[in-house]
Amino acid sequence: MKKSTAKSSASAKLTSIPNGSAAPRIAIAIMAAGKGTRLKSQIPKVLHEVGGKPLLEHVIRAAASVVGASDVYAIVGYEADRVREAVRHTGINFVLQAEQRGTGHALMMAADALARYDHVIVLSGDAPMITAATIESLRDFHLRERAAMTLLSAELANPTGYGRVLHKKPGSPEVREIVEEKAATASQKKIREINSGFYVFDVKALYSNIGQLSTDNLHAEYYLTDMAEVLRRLGKRVVAFPTATPNEVLGGNTRAELAAIDQQMRISKCRQLMSDGVSIFYPETCVIDADVEIAPDTVIEPYVQLLGKTKIGGGCRVRSYCVIRDSDVGDNVMLRPGCIMEKAKIGAGAIIGPYSHLRPESDIAEGAHVGNFVETKKIKLGKGSKANHLTYLGDAEIGAGVNIGAGTITCNYDGVHKHKTVIEDDVFIGSDSTLVAPVRIGKRAYVGAASCITDDVPEDSLAVGRGRQVVKEGWARQKREERAKK
Numbered sequence: 001m002k003k004s005t006a007k008s009s010a011s012a013k014l015t016s017i018p019n020g021s022a023a024p025r026i027a028i029a030i031m032a033a034g035k036g037t038r039l040k041s042q043i044p045k046v047l048h049e050v051g052g053k054p055l056l057e058h059v060i061r062a063a064a065s066v067v068g069a070s071d072v073y074a075i076v077g078y079e080a081d082r083v084r085e086a087v088r089h090t091g092i093n094f095v096l097q098a099e100q101r102g103t104g105h106a107l108m109m110a111a112d113a114l115a116r117y118d119h120v121i122v123l124s125g126d127a128p129m130i131t132a133a134t135i136e137s138l139r140d141f142h143l144r145e146r147a148a149m150t151l152l153s154a155e156l157a158n159p160t161g162y163g164r165v166l167h168k169k170p171g172s173p174e175v176r177e178i179v180e181e182k183a184a185t186a187s188q189k190k191i192r193e194i195n196s197g198f199y200v201f202d203v204k205a206l207y208s209n210i211g212q213l214s215t216d217n218l219h220a221e222y223y224l225t226d227m228a229e230v231l232r233r234l235g236k237r238v239v240a241f242p243t244a245t246p247n248e249v250l251g252g253n254t255r256a257e258l259a260a261i262d263q264q265m266r267i268s269k270c271r272q273l274m275s276d277g278v279s280i281f282y283p284e285t286c287v288i289d290a291d292v293e294i295a296p297d298t299v300i301e302p303y304v305q306l307l308g309k310t311k312i313g314g315g316c317r318v319r320s321y322c323v324i325r326d327s328d329v330g331d332n333v334m335l336r337p338g339c340i341m342e343k344a345k346i347g348a349g350a351i352i353g354p355y356s357h358l359r360p361e362s363d364i365a366e367g368a369h370v371g372n373f374v375e376t377k378k379i380k381l382g383k384g385s386k387a388n389h390l391t392y393l394g395d396a397e398i399g400a401g402v403n404i405g406a407g408t409i410t411c412n413y414d415g416v417h418k419h420k421t422v423i424e425d426d427v428f429i430g431s432d433s434t435l436v437a438p439v440r441i442g443k444r445a446y447v448g449a450a451s452c453i454t455d456d457v458p459e460d461s462l463a464v465g466r467g468r469q470v471v472k473e474g475w476a477r478q479k480r481e482e483r484a485k486k
Contacts, residue, residue, distance in 0.1 A: 024118040026071065026139065028063040029110055031197075032056050032125035033077025033097040038254050044079040046125040047086050048258055051265040052289025052307055055252055056083065058128030060090045063121075065132040066139070073113055074125065075106045102221030103197075104213045111207055119143075120206070122199040122224065126251040128261060130198070134248050138200060141241040145173060148205035148236035149227055152198035154246035162194035163225060165240050173239040178228050193242065195225060196249035205236055265290065295331070313348065327358075330366070344376075347383070365400070382425065395437065396421040405431035405449065412437045424459070 036045025046056035056074065063072045069091040076083045077097040084094050095110045107114075107122070114120050121139060123130060134152070142150035153165045161181055166188070168174040178195050179188050212230045213222045228238045243249065252258040269290060270283035277296030280286060287305040294300070295314035305323040312318065313331035320337050327344045329335070335346075336353030344358040347366035352358070356370045359377035364370055368381045371388035379393050382400035387393060389406035395418050396410050408429050410421040419437035423429070427441050430449030441447065442459035451465040 024143065025116065026067055026119045026121065027114055027117040028067050028072045028121045028123060028135070029095075029107065029114065030056065030059055030063060030072065030074045030123045030125045031103055031106055032074045032083060033080075033100050033106055034126070035078040035100075036126070036253070039252075039258075040255075044083050045252075047079075047083060048252060050128055050252065050258055050262040051269070052291065054086055055128045056125045057087055057090065058290070059123055059125050059130060060087055060092055062130050062132045062135060063123060064090065064092065066135045067121075071117075073110060075110055077106075101215070102219070103224035104210065104222030104226065107206065107224060108210060108222065111210075114203060115207065117203050120201050120203055122201065124197050124249075124251055126253070127196075127198075127249055128252070129248045129250060129265065131245070131248060134243055134245060137243075138198065138241050141173075141239075142200040145239045146237065147200075147239045148202045148231045149238045150200040151175065151178075151228065151238075151240050152196045152249065153193050153240040153242045154196050154249050155192045155242065156194055156246055157192070159189075159192050159194045164188050164191040165193045165195055166191070167240070173241070175228055175232070175238045175240050178225055180225075193240070195240075196243070197225075197251075198249060199224065199227075201227070205231060209234065319353070322353075393421075395419065396423065398423045399425035399427070399443070401426040402429070403427075404429045405433060407432035408435070409433075410435045410437055 032046045034045050039045060039048065047054045051058065060072060072092040073095050074087065074092055075095045075097050077100045080096055093113065095113050097106045097109045119142065121135060138150065138152050156162065163178045163180045164184055165175060166177040166179060168176045206227065209230050210227065213226050215222055217223065232238050247264060250261060252261050266288060267283060269288050270280050270286060273288070273294050274280055278294045278298050278300065280300045282302040285302040286300060289307050291309045292306045294312040297314050298312055298316040300318050301320045303320045304318050306312065307324065308326035310324050310327050312329045313333065315332040316329060316335065318335045322335050322337070322339045324341045327341045329346045330348035332349050333346050334351045338355040339353040341358040343360035344362040344364070346352060346364045347368065349367045350364050351369045353372065355372050357375040358370065359375065361378040362376040363380045365381060365383040367384045369386040369388055370376060370381065373389065374387050374391045377394040379396040379398065381387065381398045382402060384400055385398055385402040387404035391404055391407065392409040394410055395412040397420065402423055402425065408431065411434060412418050412421065421435050421437045422440040424441060424443040426444045429447045430451065432450045433447050434452045436452065436454045439453055440456045442457055442461065444460050445457045446462045447453055447457065448462065448464035448466070451463060453463055453465050457463040
């Protein structure tokens with residue numbers, strides 16, 4: 001998505017701007033500085049993966065679709081360089097919080113970057129289910145309410161552990177107080193509306209008063225939550241916007257929470273695909289990443305993994321236990337059980353498997369067959385060609401209409417360099433042949449079974465490279481008699 005397109009789209013969706021007024025300048029700041037102590041990991045918290053990509057990348061995608069990547073700022077701290085490198089391709093900006101002293105301190109570090117904006121939306125980098133639609137609704141509510149601070153609230157069946165949102169009066173969006181769990185009374189703990197940690201601030205109101213935050217708390221940190229009390233004391237408007245989709249605010253603080261989020265995201269992905277015309281048997285057993293695309297009338301059987309940026313055409317069948325990563329599969333392809341594919345391309349009508357292993361740069365043409373226990377790497381297999389059994393094909397260019405017999409291998413590595421095998425159209429390779437690269441087999445040629453081919457084979461030729469069979473009649477009987485005498 002181009003940045004300019006994202007920005008113009010976002011501006012068009014603003015619903016609270018009076019006629020003739022300029023659109024407000026809005027940035028999004030993503031909290032991404034934490035270590036994630038409860039995960040017990042050397043990996044930064046926001047780089048743990050759900051749905052096939054880091055937590056932070058999910059949040060960035062939603063944010064960038066609202067304001068454009070150039071107006072998104074990730075505030076990084078723990079393993080900052082590692083986090084930057086992992087999401088640099090998104091085109092967003094970064095702010096360094098070298099010393100992690102709380103969420104309020106994070107926005108203090110971003111003051112210079114955010115000063116030119118009118119409003120800033122604050123998101124959590126560990127809450128990957130947040131959607132652009134919810135961010136837009138939160139933004140529009142904030143502008144409509146003309147608030148200094150808007151918090152995104154959610155009603156949870158079990159609000160234990162979260163700060164409770166108390167309103168000035170029933171039915172009013174205005175917030176009287178946010179009470180943390182440990183400070184809540186018994187009656188306040190019964191309140192199910194919680195503070196999600198997602199906010200929108202009027203930038204002037206924020207940075208004119210953020211210096212009033214105190215570190216007088218257990219962890220001696222500046223908490224952004226306390227801005228509600230700071231602004232309310234000054235007579236500023238603080239409101240809560242309740243989300244209709246509370247699962248969007250859930251964060252991954254533990255391994256169990258990450259697993260639960262991952263499961264929710266994958267079930268949601270399966271539902272979306274099924275609503276688009278894809279059949280998925282037992283979707284709870286399938287692992288389908290967020291960026292996977294599948295065309296209608298394809299059938300996905302149980303225990304399939306479709307990973308990365310895989311694309312599956314229409315009318316395909318992907319049978320159980322296939323694992324496919326970053327591959328492009330054409331229409332009407334049959335993937336039999338147990339196929340493993342990475343960065344492969346499969347043409348329409350091809351039949352793959354069972355138990356085929358297609359490694360990177362395997363390009364299988366229309367109608368070709370790659371059968372059981374066949375491994376390919378960096379090859380082109382031409383239209384209608386077949387390698388049905390127990391074969392290794394690496395660094396090879398194979399034409400159309402070729403038959404590769406069982407047990408054939410291309411010897412592509414001499415211990416130092418890789419070499420290429422070329423097999424032209426309509427060639428027949430007999431079973432158990434060894435093709436020692438570099439070598440070329442000409443059109444319509446035959447290679448006899450069990451041959452070791454070290455030289456080029458001309459068109460329309462027969463090549464046989466094996467020892468001549470010798471038969472010694474009576475030899476076996478003689479050996480038996482000799483053993484009997486001993």
